[in-house]
Structures are given as structure tokens and as C-alpha cells.
Amino acid sequence: MELVQMQKSLQDYTKSLFLDGVLDSQFLQLQQLQDESNPDFVSQVVTLFFQDSDRILNDLSLSLDQQVVDFKKVDPHVHQLKGSSSSIGAQRVKNACVVFRNFCEQQNVEGCHRCLQQVKKEYYLVKNRLETLFKLEQQIVASGGMIPAMELGF
Amino acid sequence: MGMAAAEWKFHVLAVDDSLVDRKLIERLLQKSSCQVTTVDSGYKALEFLGLRQGTESNDPTALSPSPQEVNLIITDYCMPGMTGYDLLKKLKESPAFKNIPVVIMSSENVPARISRCLEEGAEEFFLKPVRLADLNKLKPHMMKTKLKNQKLEEIITPSNDENGTVAAVEPEIKDSVEMEIIKMLPIQSETEPKRVLLQVVQQEEQMLSNNKRKSMEEGLSTDRPRPRLEGIATAV
Numbered sequence: 001m002e003l004v005q006m007q008k009s010l011q012d013y014t015k016s017l018f019l020d021g022v023l024d025s026q027f028l029q030l031q032q033l034q035d036e037s038n039p040d041f042v043s044q045v046v047t048l049f050f051q052d053s054d055r056i057l058n059d060l061s062l063s064l065d066q067q068v069v070d071f072k073k074v075d076p077h078v079h080q081l082k083g084s085s086s087s088i089g090a091q092r093v094k095n096a097c098v099v100f101r102n103f104c105e106q107q108n109v110e111g112c113h114r115c116l117q118q119v120k121k122e123y124y125l126v127k128n129r130l131e132t133l134f135k136l137e138q139q140i141v142a143s144g145g146m147i148p149a150m151e152l153g154f
Numbered sequence: 155m156g157m158a159a160a161e162w163k164f165h166v167l168a169v170d171d172s173l174v175d176r177k178l179i180e181r182l183l184q185k186s187s188c189q190v191t192t193v194d195s196g197y198k199a200l201e202f203l204g205l206r207q208g209t210e211s212n213d214p215t216a217l218s219p220s221p222q223e224v225n226l227i228i229t230d231y232c233m234p235g236m237t238g239y240d241l242l243k244k245l246k247e248s249p250a251f252k253n254i255p256v257v258i259m260s261s262e263n264v265p266a267r268i269s270r271c272l273e274e275g276a277e278e279f280f281l282k283p284v285r286l287a288d289l290n291k292l293k294p295h296m297m298k299t300k301l302k303n304q305k306l307e308e309i310i311t312p313s314n315d316e317n318g319t320v321a322a323v324e325p326e327i328k329d330s331v332e333m334e335i336i337k338m339l340p341i342q343s344e345t346e347p348k349r350v351l352l353q354v355v356q357q358e359e360q361m362l363s364n365n366k367r368k369s370m371e372e373g374l375s376t377d378r379p380r381p382r383l384e385g386i387a388t389a390v
Contacts, residue, residue, distance in 0.1 A: 026283050033181045033286070041181055048174050079232070083261045084174040087283045 003145040010136045011148055017133070022126050027089030031150060043134050049088050053123055056081045060116055064109070074112065075104045081119070092122040162303060163189040164296045169199045169229035169241065170259070179228065179259075179284060186289045188296070191224075196236030199227065200244060203251055224254055225299050226292065228280075231260035231267065239271060246275045255295050259284055 001009075017023045034041040056077050063074050082097035096119040103111035137147050166188045168179045176192045183190045193199050203224060227245065231238040238258050245251045258271045261282040268279045277295070280288045 029283070029285055030178075033178075033185055038181065038184075045174060045177050045181075048177055052173055076234070080172060083172055083282065086261060087172075087174050087178055 003140065003143050006136065006140050006143065007145060007148045010133070010140060011150070013133060013136060014150060017129055021091050022129055023089045024091040025089065026086065028150060030088060046088055046130055046134075049084055049090070050127060052084055053081060053093075053127075057116075057120060057123065060119075064112055064116060069107075069109050069112070071104050071107050075101060078104060078119075085123075090123075090126045093119060093126055096122045162300070163187065164299060165189045165191070165223065165225045167199060167202060167224045167227045168192045169194075169196060169227065169233070169238070171195060171230065171233045175230065175259075175282070182284060182286060182289055183228075185286060186292070195233060196229070196238070196241035196244075199229070199241060203245075205244070205248055205251065226255045226257065226295055228257040228259060230282075231258050231271070232262070239267075239274065242271060242274050242276055257292070 018027075030042050030045060060074065060077050060081075063070065063077065078097050078100045082094055082101065085091075085093035085097060096115065100112065100115035100119055103115050140147060164187070166183050168176065168183065168190055170176045170179060170192070171194050173194075176194065180190045180192050191202065193202055227241075229238040229241055236244075238260075242256050242258065245254065245256055252275070255277040256275065257278045257280060258276045259280045259282050260267065263281055271279055278291055
């Protein structure tokens with residue numbers, strides 16, 4: 001595929017993530033922090049997010065599977081995931097966490113189980129999309145091209 | 155001291171239990187030309203500063219094991235064990251560290267929390283996710299400390315350098331207020347600089363109280379003693 005073609009694909013793909021609400025403007029903030037001195041900043045932070053989230057989701061599954069659910073353990077995990085997803089711009093994950101916390105507050109086990117499924121679904125979606133995005137970027141760089149700056153006028 | 159002005163960087167200690175947020179605040183601060191140290195808890199922050207539980211001495215020179223002083227502390231509010239508020243209180247209770255400006259960050263917009271922190275002595279309260287624009291609020295603190303350090307340098311090692319302080323100021327300063335200050339810096343005489351600096355610093359303090367992030371409620375009183383500048387406001 002031609003370089004210009006790849007760059008256009010990347011732009012369209014990124015745009016779709018914003019239009020679908022998978023990412024919000026915080027992700028743009030991350031991109032602004034990336035420069036020649038820190039060329040991999042976005043993928044580094046996002047990788048940390050993936051590692052952190054995998055761990056949290058695992059802990060959450062364990063906590064909710066207990067005979068007696070300890071909401072004092074569950075809520076801080078969700079709070080943490082809400083925070084980190086907000087920090088990287090993973091809007092749908094963050095929103096799912098907000099709903100999750102409401103059910104925690106109500107001590108609604110059934111509701112929490114449903115929320116966990118929803119959070120997982122949104123998380124795997126954003127993870128998948130971002131991994132695709134990084135692959136597209138890598139292909140462009142490997143072909144000697146530059147990553148086009150994100151146009152904000154959509 | 156012997157440190158050239160160009161080498162000195164505003165040193166921020168960032169405290170956050172979230173790995174992602176630590177990475178983010180570190181990059182934000184670096185992008186704002188700060189030197190950054192990150193720790194993951196209030197306990198580690200106190201350790202870094204040299205304040206261990208129950209072993210605090212009143213001799214400031216004996217306290218900190220760190221080679222460089224900390225010019226500002228920015229901390230998350232919600233942390234397990236010691237919250238950002240707890241850390242703030244401990245710092246304000248410490249004679250050695252109560253004058254270090256503290257900024258609190260939180261993902262939750264709770265007016266009572268914000269006002270409590272400001273009343274306890276926090277300089278600013280940032281809502282997460284923190285953005286580059288938020289860090290611009292730290293610029294007055296950075297300028298003030300930089301000017302103070304530069305002047306201390308000159309008082310300790312007076313020089314006949316005809317370039318004066320203007321050359322030492324970093325060129326990327328674009329803010330018009332900062333340009334105002336730079337214009338005031340050229341030294342006319344021996345006694346002139348100290349008086350000029352005092353005026354400049356008073357302007358900065360005025361700016362600081364104007365820029366302060368207020369709580370959501372109106373009419374919040376921020377009656378606190380303003381930090382006094384020692385060693386510079388000498389008789390001219």
C-alpha cells in the first residue's frame with residue numbers, strides 16, 4: 001500500500017474512534033505530549049493502561065465471585081479503572097465505570113456483575129482499536145513516513 | 155552554590171498511586187520545563203523529603219537526604235493509606251516544608267473537598283485529567299522561585315557581568331506578564347536590583363492570589379498568611 005494511502009487510512013481510522021465515542025479529547029492531549037524527545041509516549045502510557053487494567057479486571061472478577069461480595073474492595077478497583085481510563089481518553093470504559101460505581105454504592109451484586117461485563121466489553125474494544133492504530137502507525141514509520149497530525153476540524 | 159542559572163530547573167515532587175497518572179503528570183511537568191520526581195504514596199513523599207514518622211528534627215539542613223530541594227509538590231487526593239489531604243496537613247505542620255507550595259489533584263469535583271484543601275493551605279486544586287493548560291497556573295510559582303534563586307546567586311557571588319540577569323532568563327517565556335517582569339530586571343546600580351525584585355515579586359504575589367482556583371461556592375475566604383520571602387526584602 002502506498003504511504004499516502006496508509007496515512008489516509010490512519011487518519012480515517014483515528015477519526016472514527018472519536019466519532020464512535022471510543023476515544024475523547026484527552027487522547028489528543030496525550031498526542032500533544034508526544035514529540036521528538038518522547039516519540040513513543042502515547043504507546044507507553046497506553047501500554048501501562050493495558051497492564052493496569054488487565055490486573056484490575058482480574059481482581060474485580062475475583063472479588064465479585066466471592067460468596068459474600070466485599071464492596072469496600074470492589075469500589076476502589078472500579079474507581080482506579082475509571083481514573084486511568086479517563087486519563088488516556090478511553091471514554092466508553094470510563095462511562096461504564098461510572099455506572100458500575102453506582103451499583104457498588106447500592107450494593108447490588110447482580111447489577112455489578114452486569115457492569116463488569118459491560119466494562120470488559122468496552123475495554124477489549126478500545127484495546128483492540130488502539131492496538132490496530134499503533135500497528136498502522138508502525139507500518140507508516142517502517143515505510144519511512146511520518147505520522148500525520150490529527151485534524152481537529154471534524 | 156556555583157550553579158549556572160541555565161542548569162537550574164524547577165523541581166516538582168509528584169505523588170500518585172496510579173501508574174498511568176504518574177506517567178502522565180511526569181510528562182506534563184517535563185513538557186513545562188520542570189525536573190520531576192515521582193513517588194507512589196504520601197509515605198514515600200515524606201521519606202524523599204526527609205520527614206520520617208516521629209523522627210523530625212527542627213534543623214532543616216539535617217532533614218532532606220535528597221541532593222536537590224523540592225520547589226513544589228503535586229499530589230493526588232485519593233490514595234490508599236495516606237490521602238493527599240493527609241500529606242498536605244503533614245507538610246503544613248512541618249517547619250521545614252510548610253512553605254513548599256502544594257497542589258492537589260482529584261478526579262472528583264467535590265466542592266467541600268476543594269475548599270477543605272485550599273483552607274489547609276493548598277495553592278491550587280486541579281481536576282483530573284490534568285492538562286498542559288492547567289500547569290500554566292504553576293508558572294507564577296516557577297518564576298518567583300527562579301527569580302529568588304537568581305538573586306540569591308547574585309548576592310552570594312556578585313559579578314560585573316554586563317549582560318546582567320536578562321541573558322539568564324530562558325527565551326521560551328511568551329506570557330506577556332512575564333515579559334513585563336523581564337523588562338524590569340536590567341540592573342541599573344548596586345542598590346537598584348533588590349528594590350526592583352521586591353516590586354516584581356509583589357506583583358507576582360498579586361497575580362498568584364488572582365489566579366488561585368476557587369471552590370465552586372462563592373464567597374470562599376482564603377485567609378491564610380501569604381508565604382513571606384526571606385533574605386531578599388532587605389533594607390536598601
